[in-house]
Amino acid sequence: MLTIIAWRNLWRNRTRSLIITTSVALGMWAGTFIMAIYFGMGEARLRIAIDNEVSHIQVHHPGFADDKEAKYNMPMDSLDQVFQQIPAIKAYSLRSVTTGMLATTSGSQGIQVNGVDPAAEQATRGMKDFVQEGDYLDPEKRNRVLVSTKLAQKLKLDIGNKIVLTLLDTANNITAGAFRICGLYHTNNAPLDELNVFVRKSDLDHLIGTAGRAHEAAILLHRDDDLDSVFQKLKQALPQYRIERWQEISPETALVLSSLDTYSLVFIFIILLALSFGIINTMLMAVLERTREIGMLMAVGMNKLKVFGMVVWETIMLAVVGAPVGLLAAWLTTLWLGHTGINLGPVMGESLRDFGYAPVIYPILPWHNVLQTMQLVLITAVVAAIFPALKALRLKPVEAIRT
Amino acid sequence: MQTVIDAHNISKVYNPDTIPVHAVNNVHLHLNRGEFTALVGPSGSGKTTLLNIIGGLDAPSEGQVVINGVDISNLKPNQLIDFRLHNIGFVFQAFNLIPVLTASENVEFIMLLQKKPKAERNKRVQELLASVGLSDKLDARPNQLSGGQQQRVAVARALASRPQFILADEPTANLDSHSAATLLDIMEKMNREEDVTFLFSTHDQRVIDRARRVITLVDGRIESDSAETQIKH
Numbered sequence: 001m002l003t004i005i006a007w008r009n010l011w012r013n014r015t016r017s018l019i020i021t022t023s024v025a026l027g028m029w030a031g032t033f034i035m036a037i038y039f040g041m042g043e044a045r046l047r048i049a050i051d052n053e054v055s056h057i058q059v060h061h062p063g064f065a066d067d068k069e070a071k072y073n074m075p076m077d078s079l080d081q082v083f084q085q086i087p088a089i090k091a092y093s094l095r096s097v098t099t100g101m102l103a104t105t106s107g108s109q110g111i112q113v114n115g116v117d118p119a120a121e122q123a124t125r126g127m128k129d130f131v132q133e134g135d136y137l138d139p140e141k142r143n144r145v146l147v148s149t150k151l152a153q154k155l156k157l158d159i160g161n162k163i164v165l166t167l168l169d170t171a172n173n174i175t176a177g178a179f180r181i182c183g184l185y186h187t188n189n190a191p192l193d194e195l196n197v198f199v200r201k202s203d204l205d206h207l208i209g210t211a212g213r214a215h216e217a218a219i220l221l222h223r224d225d226d227l228d229s230v231f232q233k234l235k236q237a238l239p240q241y242r243i244e245r246w247q248e249i250s251p252e253t254a255l256v257l258s259s260l261d262t263y264s265l266v267f268i269f270i271i272l273l274a275l276s277f278g279i280i281n282t283m284l285m286a287v288l289e290r291t292r293e294i295g296m297l298m299a300v301g302m303n304k305l306k307v308f309g310m311v312v313w314e315t316i317m318l319a320v321v322g323a324p325v326g327l328l329a330a331w332l333t334t335l336w337l338g339h340t341g342i343n344l345g346p347v348m349g350e351s352l353r354d355f356g357y358a359p360v361i362y363p364i365l366p367w368h369n370v371l372q373t374m375q376l377v378l379i380t381a382v383v384a385a386i387f388p389a390l391k392a393l394r395l396k397p398v399e400a401i402r403t
Numbered sequence: 404m405q406t407v408i409d410a411h412n413i414s415k416v417y418n419p420d421t422i423p424v425h426a427v428n429n430v431h432l433h434l435n436r437g438e439f440t441a442l443v444g445p446s447g448s449g450k451t452t453l454l455n456i457i458g459g460l461d462a463p464s465e466g467q468v469v470i471n472g473v474d475i476s477n478l479k480p481n482q483l484i485d486f487r488l489h490n491i492g493f494v495f496q497a498f499n500l501i502p503v504l505t506a507s508e509n510v511e512f513i514m515l516l517q518k519k520p521k522a523e524r525n526k527r528v529q530e531l532l533a534s535v536g537l538s539d540k541l542d543a544r545p546n547q548l549s550g551g552q553q554q555r556v557a558v559a560r561a562l563a564s565r566p567q568f569i570l571a572d573e574p575t576a577n578l579d580s581h582s583a584a585t586l587l588d589i590m591e592k593m594n595r596e597e598d599v600t601f602l603f604s605t606h607d608q609r610v611i612d613r614a615r616r617v618i619t620l621v622d623g624r625i626e627s628d629s630a631e632t633q634i635k636h
Contacts, residue, residue: 001504001515004504004508005503005504008503008504009503012502012503292497292499293499293501296493296495296501299458299460299493300487300493300516301484301485301487301489301513301516302488303481303484303485304480304484306516397460398455398460401460
């Protein structure tokens with residue numbers, strides 16, 4: 001009966017109840033949808049980090065991580081042997097990596113040179129897909145280089161131009177080679193684009209003397225869930241090398257992801273705090289308007305616990321009617337925009353790329369967050385009910401009936 | 404005769420520290436089971452205050468109220484609420500039904516608080532609303548009923564808990580003559596057939612005429628009590 005009374009009381013003042021439930025619904029929709037955008041950005045950042053930047057796992061010579069000298073390298077055949085025995089590995093790329101100077105007729109810049117096997121690099125991080133102009137590295141053509149559009153713009157380079165890469169070999173001797181630009185690439189990580197050029201591994205090995213050896217092995221897995229098991233297998237198989245997961249290689253990505261839950265909770269908390277004042281106001285008015293009725297209920301034998309329960313129940317209903325509507329609207333919006341994407345490219349595409357985010361965001365709404373939000377709504381309703389309920393409890397039947 | 408209400412030396416003083424107002428002054432009242440009593444007197448004579456004290460809604464400044472052998476001034480607030488639920492029925496001047504419940508739900512509500520089983524509740528609701536002539540208004544909300552009908556629902560509600568007695572504060576004050584007469588018929592019938600004790604506060608001569616005992620209060624004191632007059636005569 002308390003539930004019936006609470007429900008019917010809710011609709012005694014339809015306009016007021018509709019306003020507050022609409023506020024709850026809108027607040028929930030806005031909060032949850034923004035949370036979905038955050039999660040979408042986080043997921044996109046994770047995919048970019050794993051699929052296009054650092055892969056799931058990387059293997060390096062222990063000295064290479066501290067001091068990127070050419071002499072810190074690993075034999076490719078032993079790496080091949082280990083990787084090919086792990087079925088969870090989807091693809092891997094063995095790279096020669098060194099830092100040096102890129103010189104052109106119009107200027108020069110410090111650069112990281114990545115010597116890659118074009119096919120393996122495409123399989124591991126889809127490098128070919130980022131080529132905006134010109135061609136990807138041709139396995140048959142010598143001394144071709146892929147530079148980013150951003151670097152090309154900065155150094156006034158174009159396809160077909162020649163550049164000179166000055167590097168240190170394994171014996172720390174200066175060596176240099178001339179390369180012709182075959183293509184311009186453009187990934188979703190502008191800062192990395194500006195610092196990296198790609199050449200064939202054999203061309204770089206020829207210059208720095210690392211034939212048959214690699215500085216870096218980037219490993220892409222079939223499934224994210226296999227990360228820890230493959231990591232453990234590699235640690236056992238290659239104890240002499242440094243094995244790192246994406247979280248260690250790209251700690252900023254891990255930090256962004258781990259703080260997403262906190263951000264969303266803070267966001268939802270602010271929305272609920274604002275809503276709770278609306279709920280308190282509505283319920284306080286409802287209690288004060290019904291002073292005589294509540295006094296009568298206490299007079300005829302309704303104890304304080306039941307009066308308290310009635311007000312709390314009514315408040316929960318007030319919040320719970322609006323919240324699922326808002327959450328459903330957020331879910332539908334996320335479903336739609338999660339399919340089409342929100343293209344922020346024209347407005348802030350470059351800014352997003354500067355932080356390593358794709359300009360098109362696909363919102364994601366994890367179920368556990370929806371349930372968590374619903375729980376928070378319930379808690380907010382109960383907390384918001386306390387003040388009006390206490391107000392009701394303080395009524396003295398004899399005075400309340402007289403009003 | 405079984406004593407239902409025994410009020411000794413009841414006084415109620417409002418604003419005792421500033422300008423004291425003696426609403427009830429040293430009242431002794433004794434009611435037996437089955438009485439049909441009117442508490443009369445001019446406005447401000449203390450009728451409602453005395454009724455509230457007897458009903459446990461207000462505490463006396465002095466004195467003691469014993470209902471069916473229980474001194475209600477010793478009960479804790481929640482015990483008092485529970486005592487009222489099981490022993491006292493209330494009929495208020497302004498009807499005071501729960502507006503969001505139907506007539507039958509209003510009557511059933513009291514029995515729900517008493518945790519009576521559903522079958523018993525349903526049976527009693529039907530019986531009570533039939534006895535007050537509202538069998539056809541079971542599903543009507545208070546705003547769909549006339550004042551007289553609402554007050555009849557209030558009487559049915561007051562009876563639902565099978566109380567020791569019913570306190571009715573000006574029950575006919577807001578009713579037209581016909582509705583007031585119907586209500587009084589019903590209350591008299593309940594009193595006669597079910598031996599329910601009634602104590603009214605009223606100005607209404609129609610109620611006074613029907614009462615078998617009339618207690619007159621003036622300035623918070625009992626000026627006359629027809630029961631004593633009859634004994635003296």
